[in-house]
Amino acid sequence: xxxxxxxxxxxxxxxxxxxxxxxxxxxxxxxxxxxxxxxxxxxxxxxxxxxxxxxxxxxxxxxxxxxxxxxxxxxxxxxxxxxxxxxxxxxxxxxxxxxxxxxxxxxxxxxxxxxxxxxxxxxxxxxxxxxxxxxxxxxxxxxxxxxxxxxxxxxxxxxxxxxxxxxxxxxxxxxxxx
Amino acid sequence: xxxxxxxxxxxxxxxxxxxxxxxxxxxxxxxxxxxxxxxxxxxxxxxxxxxxxxxxxxxxxxxxxxxxxxxxxxxxxxxxxxxxxxxxxxxxxxxxxxxxxxxxxxxxxxxxxxxxxxxxxxxxxxxxxxxxxxxxxxxxxxxxxxxxxxxxxxxxxxxxxxxxxxxxxxxxxxxxxxxxxxxxxxxxxxxxx
Numbered sequence: 351x352x353x354x355x356x357x358x359x360x361x362x363x364x365x366x367x368x369x370x371x372x373x374x375x376x377x378x379x380x381x382x383x384x385x386x387x388x389x390x391x392x393x394x395x396x397x398x399x400x401x402x403x404x405x406x407x408x409x410x411x412x413x414x415x416x417x418x419x420x421x422x423x424x425x426x427x428x429x430x431x432x433x434x435x436x437x438x439x440x441x442x443x444x445x446x447x448x449x450x451x452x453x454x455x456x457x458x459x460x461x462x463x464x465x466x467x468x469x470x471x472x473x474x475x476x477x478x479x480x481x482x483x484x485x486x487x488x489x490x491x492x493x494x495x496x497x498x499x500x501x502x503x504x505x506x507x508x509x510x511x512x513x514x515x516x517x518x519x520x521x522x523x524x525x526x527x528x
Numbered sequence: 529x530x531x532x533x534x535x536x537x538x539x540x541x542x543x544x545x546x547x548x549x550x551x552x553x554x555x556x557x558x559x560x561x562x563x564x565x566x567x568x569x570x571x572x573x574x575x576x577x578x579x580x581x582x583x584x585x586x587x588x589x590x591x592x593x594x595x596x597x598x599x600x601x602x603x604x605x606x607x608x609x610x611x612x613x614x615x616x617x618x619x620x621x622x623x624x625x626x627x628x629x630x631x632x633x634x635x636x637x638x639x640x641x642x643x644x645x646x647x648x649x650x651x652x653x654x655x656x657x658x659x660x661x662x663x664x665x666x667x668x669x670x671x672x673x674x675x676x677x678x679x680x681x682x683x684x685x686x687x688x689x690x691x692x693x694x695x696x697x698x699x700x701x702x703x704x705x706x707x708x709x710x711x712x713x714x715x716x717x718x719x720x721x
Contacts, residue, residue: 375591399590401586401615401619402615402618404611404612404614404615405611408609408611408615409583410577410580410583411580411581411583412583412584412586412587413587414587415552415584415585415586415587415588416587417587418572418587418588418591418712418716419588419589419590419591419592420591420592420713420721421590421591423587437576438579438580440577441576441580441705444575444576445708446706446709
């Protein structure tokens, strides 16, 4: 294992394994520090294409188009991006597209930036009213079974599914203020 | 400024002898234009999610690299998803073409002027985002060459066709999203997909 690998959390390796076992062929993202390790893993995995999005909402029609063409995908974003997706989620619901979104949380656990709290505290209700089935991971051991269940739920039952990765799991961003 | 190209004959010319072409249309007039040219299971008509057409086309193009994929949309729909042009340039799939029917207004909602009517140049925006084959089409006789370019799979192409704003009769295809999704996938992969 390289030095870089040791900086990547075990649970991020678990997510990659869940992706490869489910046949995920593409991962799109707006970068977040909480997803850094997973993005690195996906970028160096043969058989997984990656796309950096300019806005999270682009990931929903991208996932839809990939599925129309026969490719399974997953979308990574920070909690602040959920609000950017609201109207685009109407496409997933209207067409019953499978959609898998992994959300790293800000604004809920030892947050330094108060501006993260308004959207962060409303992620679950917003997903709920837009008909996205939502799972939540508080601990590293939760991640593998939850992501695997989310992938099955989306691709077996044609559902939109979000996995919320709690800020406590990721660790609050260190601002070096103490 | 309005060009002299009429939208329906132009779309019919673009879809002539379509072969393996896969089509995504933006909500509103471009959906009606494509349907008026002839329905096809490989037409994915958007009826909402304004700004989604180009990214839907990117997904299909990445998943089906050997087939031509055409996004047919309007200036207003593209303006809502302009960032997608930068995202598309990351991959620049050679089988993806974006055709923008630009009448410099929002026809569906009462002919309000769009940004292209007050100076925004979508060809320059696309070039600035890194799309290398960009075209401005102002004459009907330029359309057949664009149709041929779409089928050569040589480079991601964005073409702006300046069209007249003559009202067209409505031509309304299926609106059920699940049916549109399933018929498209069945056309590619068979009914078991």
